[in-house]
Amino acid sequence: MKKTVPSHDNSVAIVTLGCSKNTVDSEILAGHLKAANLTFAESAGQANSLIINTCGFIDMAKEESINTILEAAALKKAGKLQTLIVAGCLSERYADDLRAEMPEVDHFFGTEAYSNILKVLSPDLKYNLLGERVLSTPSHFAYLKISEGCDNPCSFCAIPIMRGKHRSKPKEQIIAEMNSLVRQGVKEFVVVAQDLTYYGLDMYGNRTLADLLKEMSDVQGAEWIRLMYAYPAKFPRDILPVIAERDNICKYLDMPLQHISTNVLKSMRRGITRRATEELIGEIRSVVPNITLRSTFIVGYPSETQADFDELCDFVSEVKLDRVGAFLYSQEDDTYAYILGDSIPTEVKEERKKSLMEIQKGISLEKNQAKIGTTIKVLIEENVNGEYQARSEADAPEVDNEVFVRSPDKELKPGDFVMVEIEDASEFDLYGSLSRK
Numbered sequence: 001m002k003k004t005v006p007s008h009d010n011s012v013a014i015v016t017l018g019c020s021k022n023t024v025d026s027e028i029l030a031g032h033l034k035a036a037n038l039t040f041a042e043s044a045g046q047a048n049s050l051i052i053n054t055c056g057f058i059d060m061a062k063e064e065s066i067n068t069i070l071e072a073a074a075l076k077k078a079g080k081l082q083t084l085i086v087a088g089c090l091s092e093r094y095a096d097d098l099r100a101e102m103p104e105v106d107h108f109f110g111t112e113a114y115s116n117i118l119k120v121l122s123p124d125l126k127y128n129l130l131g132e133r134v135l136s137t138p139s140h141f142a143y144l145k146i147s148e149g150c151d152n153p154c155s156f157c158a159i160p161i162m163r164g165k166h167r168s169k170p171k172e173q174i175i176a177e178m179n180s181l182v183r184q185g186v187k188e189f190v191v192v193a194q195d196l197t198y199y200g201l202d203m204y205g206n207r208t209l210a211d212l213l214k215e216m217s218d219v220q221g222a223e224w225i226r227l228m229y230a231y232p233a234k235f236p237r238d239i240l241p242v243i244a245e246r247d248n249i250c251k252y253l254d255m256p257l258q259h260i261s262t263n264v265l266k267s268m269r270r271g272i273t274r275r276a277t278e279e280l281i282g283e284i285r286s287v288v289p290n291i292t293l294r295s296t297f298i299v300g301y302p303s304e305t306q307a308d309f310d311e312l313c314d315f316v317s318e319v320k321l322d323r324v325g326a327f328l329y330s331q332e333d334d335t336y337a338y339i340l341g342d343s344i345p346t347e348v349k350e351e352r353k354k355s356l357m358e359i360q361k362g363i364s365l366e367k368n369q370a371k372i373g374t375t376i377k378v379l380i381e382e383n384v385n386g387e388y389q390a391r392s393e394a395d396a397p398e399v400d401n402e403v404f405v406r407s408p409d410k411e412l413k414p415g416d417f418v419m420v421e422i423e424d425a426s427e428f429d430l431y432g433s434l435s436r437k
Ligand code: SF4
Pocket: 150, 151, 152, 153, 154, 157, 158, 159, 160, 194, 195, 231
């Protein structure tokens, strides 16, 4: 069956997979496409051209990317799609293999391939890449990427292969982007990078995140600034007093630790020991009291013994982090750890993840119950059957907990900051009513 999509139809759709950094890339791309007068289709099935911004981080993510491409290829075969473009990390890493396997795909591009994609979709347009980001998140929050790439040598990680060396974004550009997003209604900035704490080292010769944070905090309209993806080794401690002193910087820090056993950390090439990690957490908590600490761990790393895993469980039980995520080790080509093989069976990895998250569930319930009777500030996200879903300063979007708010007498809107009296708690969520005070 021949193509049924009218060729003059310049509608385009973007499907974004993977992390918040990919979300920012797609939003920047959407801004350029919009400025080039391309129109956005509601969904992939209604578009003339489809761009899939893929993820190539670990097995599960790669699988999801490949399945998404195959679905789009079927649309193309059925004549429901004219141009299929694959971009992002998976394509950056495996373009040749994918090209051989997937002839339906018209173009494979890597990461940050904005101008290439534009040339395909708008060939006759002489155009500078100037468009404003088109947000795909609710308009009251946005991810803010302050750098690209990573110089760290973590043994298990393929990101430097896909995203290249660390490149800080100039401070002026970041502040200009914040002001433009505030004009679009953004109140919360979720600051992301591969390694947040490396900011400035390549461009200014020093780790200058503390200075950047002060300037970001001075942006009128930025009500919450939230820090994600801090790297524990060589942590710039001078950011801590800035977090403590500035009201609009969330008392929140996401710092993936990946493991705690010094043997495993050494094999992972994380550049830090258990002792130094605990000392750092101690300092963070003393300089920024009541800070919410989030971390993620890998279970089933090739050299992880039962004793190493038990040590990780003891650490999580003792240190009582506020938010914890866990991933199964995924053996990735061309990484340092690849030669170690992948000897731990998946069911053992699954079992370890389950045990670790079970420990965290108990800690999370204990911490949530301690909030009953307090009044906290929350950001309203949406109205779900008359009850409002919200997040507190302790909750990053898409990965952390929620606060459910009853407000029978007053209508609330997404993006409203309100005070809530907490009346109940579960392992992961809080429940309360709009404060009358
Ligand atoms: S810090 Fe390590 S885990 Fe994170 S992106 Fe860089 S190499 Fe990968």
